[in-house]
Amino acid sequence: xxxxxxxxxxxxxxxxxxxxxxxxxxxxxxxxxxxxxxxxxxxxxxxxxxxxxxxxxxxxxxxxxxxxxxxxxxxxxxxxxxxxxxxxxxxxxxxxxxxxxxxxxxxxxxxxxxxxxxxxxxxxxxxxxxxxxxxxxxxxxxxxxxxxxxxxxxxxxxxxxxxxxxxxxxxxxxxxxxxxxxxxxxxxxxxxxxxxxxxxxxxxxxxxxxxxxxxxxxxxxxxxxxxxxxxxxxxxxxxxxxxxxxxxxxxxxxxxxxxxxxxxxxxxxxxxxxxxxxxxxxxxxxxxxxxxxxxxxxxxxxxxxxxxxxxxxxxxxxxxxxxxxxxxxxxxxxxxxxxxxxxxxxxxxxxxxxxxxxxxxxxxxxxxxxxxxxxxxxxxxxxxxxxxxxxxxxxxxxxxxxxxxxx
Numbered sequence: 001x002x003x004x005x006x007x008x009x010x011x012x013x014x015x016x017x018x019x020x021x022x023x024x025x026x027x028x029x030x031x032x033x034x035x036x037x038x039x040x041x042x043x044x045x046x047x048x049x050x051x052x053x054x055x056x057x058x059x060x061x062x063x064x065x066x067x068x069x070x071x072x073x074x075x076x077x078x079x080x081x082x083x084x085x086x087x088x089x090x091x092x093x094x095x096x097x098x099x100x101x102x103x104x105x106x107x108x109x110x111x112x113x114x115x116x117x118x119x120x121x122x123x124x125x126x127x128x129x130x131x132x133x134x135x136x137x138x139x140x141x142x143x144x145x146x147x148x149x150x151x152x153x154x155x156x157x158x159x160x161x162x163x164x165x166x167x168x169x170x171x172x173x174x175x176x177x178x179x180x181x182x183x184x185x186x187x188x189x190x191x192x193x194x195x196x197x198x199x200x201x202x203x204x205x206x207x208x209x210x211x212x213x214x215x216x217x218x219x220x221x222x223x224x225x226x227x228x229x230x231x232x233x234x235x236x237x238x239x240x241x242x243x244x245x246x247x248x249x250x251x252x253x254x255x256x257x258x259x260x261x262x263x264x265x266x267x268x269x270x271x272x273x274x275x276x277x278x279x280x281x282x283x284x285x286x287x288x289x290x291x292x293x294x295x296x297x298x299x300x301x302x303x304x305x306x307x308x309x310x311x312x313x314x315x316x317x318x319x320x321x322x323x324x325x326x327x328x329x330x331x332x333x334x335x336x337x338x339x340x341x342x343x344x345x346x347x348x349x350x351x352x353x354x355x356x357x358x359x360x361x362x363x364x365x366x367x368x369x370x371x372x373x374x375x376x377x378x379x380x381x382x383x384x385x386x387x388x389x390x391x392x393x394x395x396x397x398x399x400x401x402x403x404x405x406x407x
Contacts, residue, residue, distance in 0.1 A: 005038035008105030013049040015111035018077040019154030021323040027073040028327020036335035049083035056098040076310035092125040112141030117366035136330040137342035144191035150347040156319030159195035167199035170207035177236035178298025186242035190372040196240035207238025214244035216380040224292035329357040353393035
């Protein structure tokens, strides 16, 4: 939907969970605005996303030199700070008052599906109130769960971290055999947990040997039987489990455990159950395996938690480049006169990996969730080679290891 370029300033916010490349998108928006012949205003960053916009807490990013921008782009986590605040109409009207005060006509919001919904709300309320503004959502999420996107900036680097962490854990498990369970982020989508298989060598006994994602119902009895079967076959077992696994009724296991133990289930402003702040799921699964297999079995469990999101030094080159390009594209379209939209990363069919950055409607992506395809899930406890083909060019090269025969 095109109108005309607007005269005025721009504001950028970063929302939701940080990632290793979210600052690439921030810098991409700044670079896109600086390169536009239609934009000659100031560029503001909002501290802690909509919280800063509602209080007029802005940082002036205008005139930053390229060396400083490059350093920021290569720094993990959200440089402006983040928020999970979901604004109501009165909140948006408070924001637009500060937008008017600062002459802001361009609004860029970097985040996941909840953030795209916030961008939609801001765009619609501003339009209802007659405040002329261009609003763009720039994609980000380690969950890789935005609809109409082939993949999402942030996931490639988090997936690389998960893949390498499992490679190391599998080597550890070979040296001291036993059962090792790792809980990985993923509320409703299993893309990040699935990335645990990317370091497995074809035809080997490399772990993870079992993978459980939210797209398949979780059965605790089947789980312990699966583990025992692998352990009996090769004398050890490495397991990847998504934090969002749920029973056949759709109740997340982590929330179920919290309630069983008498703890209050915490939710954010968008209604999401907090899953990553506790090791209860890992402890429960480890205890279940011990009870089933016997106390002498060496069983350990870890929860990767927030470590996966902004780990420095494990960044996918493609992920970083695509995050920056998505920000540039949003700025380009907005300053050309496109009133609103979300940038989608879409793969071009063919043998060689190539992607395009296309505008989609905010309502098409807002608050919707993309899931790991059923055909990539094997028997409810493994991931197919089709996923590996899909993910490899996004994640990039992994370390090459050598192993002694017989191990």
